[in-house]
Amino acid sequence: MPVDMERPVILIALIAILLTCAAVGADSHCDFADDVISIGGVVPLSAPGSVAGGIGMDWGFQQAAADINADCGIAIDGANHRIEVITADSEGVSEYGQLVVERLILQDQVAGIVGFYHSAVGLATMGMVERYQIPTIYAHPRNDSISASGIEAFERQPARFDDGIDYVFRTSPPSSIVGKVVTDWLVAQGVEDVILILENTDYGHPAAAAERAHLERAGVRVDQLEIELGTEDFVPILSRIYARPELPDAIRILVSGETSYNLTQQMAEFGLAPTADTICVTNHLAFQSEQYWNTVPDGNYCAYDRVGTIPSMYNEMAQRLNDRYVEDFGDILVSFAMEAYDAVWLMADAIERAGSTSDGAAIVRALEAADITLTQGHYYFDYGAHNPELPEGTPAYMWHQWPVPVVTVMQYFEQDQSALDAAVIYPEVFQTHGTSYFKPGS
Secondary structure, three states: OOOOOOOHHHHHHHHHHHHHHHHHHHHHOOOEEOOOOOOOOOOOOOOOHHHHHHHHHHHHHHHHHHHHHHOOOOOOOOOOEEEEEEEEEEEOHHHHHHHHHHHHHHHOOOEEEEOOOHHHHHHHHHHHHHHHHOEEEEEOOOOOOHHHHHOEEEEEEEOHHHHHHEEEOOOOOOOOHHHHHHHHHHHHHOOOOEEEEEEOOHHHHHHHHHHHHHHHHHOOOEEEEEEOOOOOOHHHHHHHHOOOOOOOOOEEOOOOOHHHHHHHHHHHOOOOOOOOOOOOEOOOOHOOOHHHHHHHHOOOEEEEEEOOOOHOOOOOHHHHHHHHHHHHHOOOOOHHHHHHHHHHHHHHHHHHHHHHOHHHOOOOOOOOOOOOEEOOOOEEEOOOOOEEEOOOOOHHHHHHHOOOOOEEEEOOOOOOOOOOOOOOEOOHHOOEEEEEEEOOOO
16 A cells, blocks of 8 residues: 655644744744854655655754754854754655755755765765765665775775775664674574565665575575565565465565555565564564554564664653654654754764864864764764774774664564554563564464
């Protein structure tokens, strides 16, 4: 069942009005300088990108700007400056992402850029922010190369660090980290035969490659099938699975955005998964429980990866943000809204410590020295120009990479369950219900 795209657009306008009104009242006690510090935010707000992801991230941007301004903004040379986040729509398309990044830099003259949702847009814009020397925090893309390219060649280009200062940072975990958590859990369930359904993008291919490698090393047979983002009818591909002599032990969906909802629902309708014999592992958007149940009414017992701190671990800052999100959306706070919120705070903190909006190199040095606790935890970067030697065996993607993001596997086990009540089933240290899997029907 296709997702209605009109409601999210209306929500964007309403939220913008509410945040503007709140900001005016909240920072009225501050004595601000006339000039405003602008940060660019790049997200998908229209198809074929993940509209739900873009809306959540933009909400996070604006909440962060309002909170920073309520604390009297950014102090530079004894003056307080308001901060604004100028949000640009990438549509989830590489070329559009490049266009809006250039517009933010040349027209809006932003001091830094944050956000991004799709790996393809992230990969397409890294070279641009390097050329223009604009500090940039990639807060959601998972392709390993976004951080690894700081010290490794990428697309026949030399490593960024070879040319001097590296302006690219990432706070979201790379696919290799997420994939290992999910596949370790599947192996622990004793699976022997897994099908990966992946999107044909710069997120889908490397994510599938990482998960396939982990599974095959454990002796698991893996087949994979590709789909295009925006697909609404999955009967042909699901029929191929159903026609197998034996159904797989698990079907893992590596598809982003609203397409993942439609695929998961049709897979359940088809009777493929979740069943007593086949595990359903969908993507992290399942954490948006209201939208998940509206579009995947047959998705009970599906598991999903959760990137970002879990509700039982929320600190006071995360809990306050969650309360606002529930008030605005009627649903649980999503990880990508937290990622966006934290990215704005990280950039603002670095600009203030650098004492400049125009010295990109100084802002980079301040980001490398980040030491701040936000909604998802304590942020810092182990490796960069401040510490350029990665120890033997350390993956290249740890360069300018926040090293301790929380990644878990969660599962619904009751119809229409809130994500607040869903079970954290892996890793064991985070388990909330004393089990690593609820078998359908149990």
